[in-house]
Amino acid sequence: MKLFAAASLAVLAAASLGAAKAPAPAYDVVIRGGEILDGSGGKPVHGDVAVKGDRIAYVGPHAPGRGKTEIDAKGKAIAPGFINMLSHSEDSFMADGRGLSELRQGVTLEVMGEGSSVGPLTPKMQKLEEQREHDIKFPVTWSTLDQGLQAFVDRGVSLNVASFVGAATVRVHVLGEDDVQPTPAQLAQMRTLVRQAMEDGAMGVGSALIYAPGTFARTDELAALTTEAGRCGGYYISHMRSEGDRILEATDELIEISRRSGAPAEVFHMKTSGKDNWDKEDAFIARIVAARAKGQRITADMYTYPASSTGFDAAMPTWVQAGGVEAWIARLKDPATRAKVLAEMHEDHPKTWENSYRQAGPDGTLLVGFKSAALKPLTGKTLAQVAKERGTSPEDTILDLIIADGSRIQVVYSSMSEANVTRQMKLPWVSFGSDASAQAPEGVFLLSSTHPRAYGNFVRVLGKYARDEKTVTLPEAVRRLAALPAHNLGLHDRGLLKAGYYADVVVFDPETVTDHGTFLKPQQLATGVTDVLVNGQPVLRDSEATGAHAGRVVRGRGWKGWKDGGCRASAKDWTW
Numbered sequence: 001m002k003l004f005a006a007a008s009l010a011v012l013a014a015a016s017l018g019a020a021k022a023p024a025p026a027y028d029v030v031i032r033g034g035e036i037l038d039g040s041g042g043k044p045v046h047g048d049v050a051v052k053g054d055r056i057a058y059v060g061p062h063a064p065g066r067g068k069t070e071i072d073a074k075g076k077a078i079a080p081g082f083i084n085m086l087s088h089s090e091d092s093f094m095a096d097g098r099g100l101s102e103l104r105q106g107v108t109l110e111v112m113g114e115g116s117s118v119g120p121l122t123p124k125m126q127k128l129e130e131q132r133e134h135d136i137k138f139p140v141t142w143s144t145l146d147q148g149l150q151a152f153v154d155r156g157v158s159l160n161v162a163s164f165v166g167a168a169t170v171r172v173h174v175l176g177e178d179d180v181q182p183t184p185a186q187l188a189q190m191r192t193l194v195r196q197a198m199e200d201g202a203m204g205v206g207s208a209l210i211y212a213p214g215t216f217a218r219t220d221e222l223a224a225l226t227t228e229a230g231r232c233g234g235y236y237i238s239h240m241r242s243e244g245d246r247i248l249e250a251t252d253e254l255i256e257i258s259r260r261s262g263a264p265a266e267v268f269h270m271k272t273s274g275k276d277n278w279d280k281e282d283a284f285i286a287r288i289v290a291a292r293a294k295g296q297r298i299t300a301d302m303y304t305y306p307a308s309s310t311g312f313d314a315a316m317p318t319w320v321q322a323g324g325v326e327a328w329i330a331r332l333k334d335p336a337t338r339a340k341v342l343a344e345m346h347e348d349h350p351k352t353w354e355n356s357y358r359q360a361g362p363d364g365t366l367l368v369g370f371k372s373a374a375l376k377p378l379t380g381k382t383l384a385q386v387a388k389e390r391g392t393s394p395e396d397t398i399l400d401l402i403i404a405d406g407s408r409i410q411v412v413y414s415s416m417s418e419a420n421v422t423r424q425m426k427l428p429w430v431s432f433g434s435d436a437s438a439q440a441p442e443g444v445f446l447l448s449s450t451h452p453r454a455y456g457n458f459v460r461v462l463g464k465y466a467r468d469e470k471t472v473t474l475p476e477a478v479r480r481l482a483a484l485p486a487h488n489l490g491l492h493d494r495g496l497l498k499a500g501y502y503a504d505v506v507v508f509d510p511e512t513v514t515d516h517g518t519f520l521k522p523q524q525l526a527t528g529v530t531d532v533l534v535n536g537q538p539v540l541r542d543s544e545a546t547g548a549h550a551g552r553v554v555r556g557r558g559w560k561g562w563k564d565g566g567c568r569a570s571a572k573d574w575t576w
Contacts, residue, residue, distance in 0.1 A: 026065025027052050028536060031507060034073025038497040039080040039483035041475050049078050051503040054536040059497050069538065071531050073507050079478045080497050081108025081504030081534065082458050083485040085301040086268055086433025089161075090118055090148075092445070094138040097157035098545045099438030105458040105515075106506035106529045109494070109554060110438060111485075113164030114239055114268055115208025118148025119200075120165075120173055120193050132325065134371045134407065135447045146200035149553045157551035158539040159438065160504070162489070164206030164237055165197035167225055168214035177213045177324040187224055194228040195567055201555025203489050204234030204263065209241040209250075210314055210354045212321035212328075219253055223260040230263030230571030232558025233490055235297075237266040244273040244359055244415075245349050247280055251287045255298060262571030264297035266488065269435050270424055271416050273308065274359035276349070278417045285427070292429070297576060299488055301433040302424050304460040306416040307519065308356070309368065309435070309451035311408030312398050315357035317344045329406065332399050345395045360413035362387060362394040366519060367401075368449040369410030375401065379449050380520060383411070412451050412519060425461075425471045431485040432461060441523040452522040456515025459526040463514045474510060490557045490576065503536035 029051040035044040036059060050058035050067060058064070084102060087110035093099065102110065112118070119142060121129070126140045142148045145165055152161050170193045174186050182190060194205060205225050208214045226236040236257055240250035251267070258265035267288070272281050291298045313321055313328075320341050321328040331337045344350055348358045357365060362384035370376050378386055378401075387397040401409055424430055436454035439445040458481060466477040486495025493501050506529060513528025532540035537550035557574065559565045568574065 023065070025068045026050070027057055027063065027067040029069045029071065029503075029533060029538065030063045030067030031071045031073050031078050031505065031531070032063070034076050034078040034507060036497060037077050037079045037475055037478040039479055039495055041479035041483075043475060044077065049497055049505060051505070051533065051536045054503055056497060056499055056501050056503045056505075059499060071507065076507050076509050076530065077474070078497065079106070079506050079508070080482040080495055081506050081532065082106045082481040083109045083111065083431070083489075083495065084434050084458070085111050085431050085485050086114055086435045087112050087438065088114070088436055089438040091133070091136045092437035092439050093152045093157055093161070094155060095136045095444050096440055097152070097155060097549065097551070098440065098547065099157065099159045100440040100545055101455045101525065102434070102438040103158060103532055103540050103545060104525045104527075104529055104543065105456070106508055106532055107159060107458055108504040108506070108532065108534050109160040109162060111162045111164070111203065111433070111489070113166050113203070113206040114435075115166050115168045115206060115211060115214045117145055117163050117166035117169045117206070119143060119145035120169065120197060122173055125172060128324070132407070134369070135444050144200055145197045145202055146553070149201070153551060153553055156549035158545065158548060159534060159551045160554045161551060162203055162554040162556070164204050165194055165202040167205050167207040167217060167222060168211070170194055170225065171213060171217055177322065179213070179216045179319065179322040181218065182221060187221065190221075191224055191228045194225050195232060198229055198232030198234055198556065198558035198567060199560040199565075201553065201559040202229070202234060203556040204229040204236055206237045206268075208239040210239065212313070212318045215241070215318045215353075216322070219256065223257045226257050226261035226263050227571070230261045231569065232556070232567040233574045234556050234558060235264040235266065235488070236261065237268055239268040242354050243271050244277045244354055247272055247277060247284055248287060251284060255287065255291045255296065258291075258296055258298060264299070264488070264576065266298070267300035269308070269433060270300040270302045270430060271308065272420055273356065273413075273415045275415070278420060281420045281423060299429045299431070300427070301431045301485070302421070303433060303435055303453045303457050304421065304425070304465065305451070305453050305457070306418045306421050307412050307414040307451070308416065309410065309412045309453070310356065311410055312357070312402055313408040314354060315345060315398055316341050317350065317353050325407065329403055332403055338399060341399070342395050345398070356413050356415065357398065359415035364414035366412040366414070367409065368412055368451070370405050370448065371407040372405045375405050376447065410448070422469075422471055425465050428476075428480070429484070431480050431488065432458060434458070441525060445523065450522050452515070452517030452519060455517040455522060455524055456526050459513050459528060460515045462508065462510065463528070467510060467513075487576070491554065494554070503533050505533040507531040
């Protein structure tokens with residue numbers, strides 16, 4: 001008995017000694033045994049990625065130590081988190097901070113600010129924002145861009161957020177929504193607002209020039225605002241003045257704004273719209289290539305579908321929209337104004353505005369988003385179907401729907417060429433943006449439909465174009481999903497799997513990663529992405545959202561909080 005007791009004590013003592021000597025985990029997370037695609041575009045390397053805190057601590061063949069959390073990546077790829085260069089998640093994050101449709105695609109950073117941004121806002125602008133909200137309702141309590149972005153984080157988001165300052169937002173702040181030009185004093189005030197936004201952390205200036213009131217801005221105004229952004233380490237990014245009939249002239253304007261300001265420039269959602277314009281693709285690309293050859297930093301982003309999505313405001317002249325949506329709808333109720341608008345809507349190639357409806361036609365125009373509950377049953381029908389049901393012309397139907405809904409109405413326009421989409425997929429200076437919000441196939445998001453790009457834009461690069469059609473290699477796809485946009489944004493510690501960089505990491509199965517959304521059933525989550533880390537925290541495990549609020553505000557180089565931040569004499573004082 002004594003021998004047994006002694007032996008038991010010896011075993012317990014040995015166990016205690018072993019437990020005391022057991023090394024503590026060296027890392028918070030170790031992702032083991034995957035094919036590492038570091039974002040550089042080079043060949044994958046088998047190994048581990050280890051994370052400590054919010055940073056990557058090790059990338060190599062075998063992490064020397066264990067992690068508090070271990071993720072088995074055998075048979076999978078490990079890559080830097082993907083960057084959505086064109087997000088419209090300003091409203092959706094107020095309803096659901098998980099960003100599930102993006103998270104399931106490996107996106108870790110949402111970049112907003114196409115023309116409009118969450119700040120700077122006047123009290124009047126705050127009230128109008130609330131008044132014009134659709135399915136998602138929330139109070140607009142902030143005024144600056146920084147406060148607006150921080151509101152997402154304070155509410156709790158799984159993804160990082162960043163933004164350009166909207167050129168139209170700055171314009172409305174000073175001039176309102178009318179078709180007017182700024183005086184020298186007003187332009188100086190607008191420049192000051194841009195500089196303040198850059199010091200708040202904006203990435204640059206974003207414009208959307210087919211929409212009122214942004215379309216009322218002339219080249220000189222845009223160049224002046226971009227000059228301020230360039231002084232603060234930012235750049236110009238634009239939904240150009242035309243993506244169809246005058247696409248070459250619009251491209252020239254973007255390049256000219258870059259030249260005058262000294263700042264880089266990027267084309268939002270690169271495309272050629274309208275069958276009559278598809279053959280302009282070569283000349284469009286050539287314009288950008290020529291500017292790049294001269295030393296200008298001109299880039300583009302794109303979505304991976306042959307259809308766009310916007311509103312019926314892109315189906316009629318912008319003069320009728322001056323003063324805001326309320327003034328627009330009031331004008332449409334006037335018979336004489338309505339007749340004038342209808343006459344212009346029948347033009348296939350109007351000289352002063354972009355007719356997206358005529359580019360797609362009534363059969364190629366799908367209704368996906370209404371504000372009014374009474375009109376929501378029309379969701380998923382084409383304009384041609386609704387016009388036939390009502391016994392009105394497609395043009396009259398558009399005007400009737402806008403008046404009844406009190407909004408521009410969200411639609412999908414099928415006006416692009418799949419061949420041109422594939423052509424752009426091969427361009428090494430093109431990154432990717434969904435031009436959609438981060439959402440989920442549940443709750444408030446089911447009150448409206450959307451474009452499938454909201455659920456599949458990024459995995460489509462990996463599945464359809466890299467794996468299936470071999471339009472681009474997998475390492476190159478990852479580079480353009482992560483490192484390229486990070487470099488364009490001036491982010492020198494994101495976009496690569498590299499020790500010391502922020503731990504935004506995605507694990508996916510290259511053999512199964514797939515998008516599932518269709519134009520009639522777009523709200524279907526992608527599959528094949530299993531694990532995502534944002535700032536070192538697991539936000540997706542085994543394809544399930546953890547609910548962790550790991551997202552932060554990612555700020556541009558002019559942010560006054562950086563050690564070397566703030567604005568400089570000119571854009572030339574920054575290196576890229």
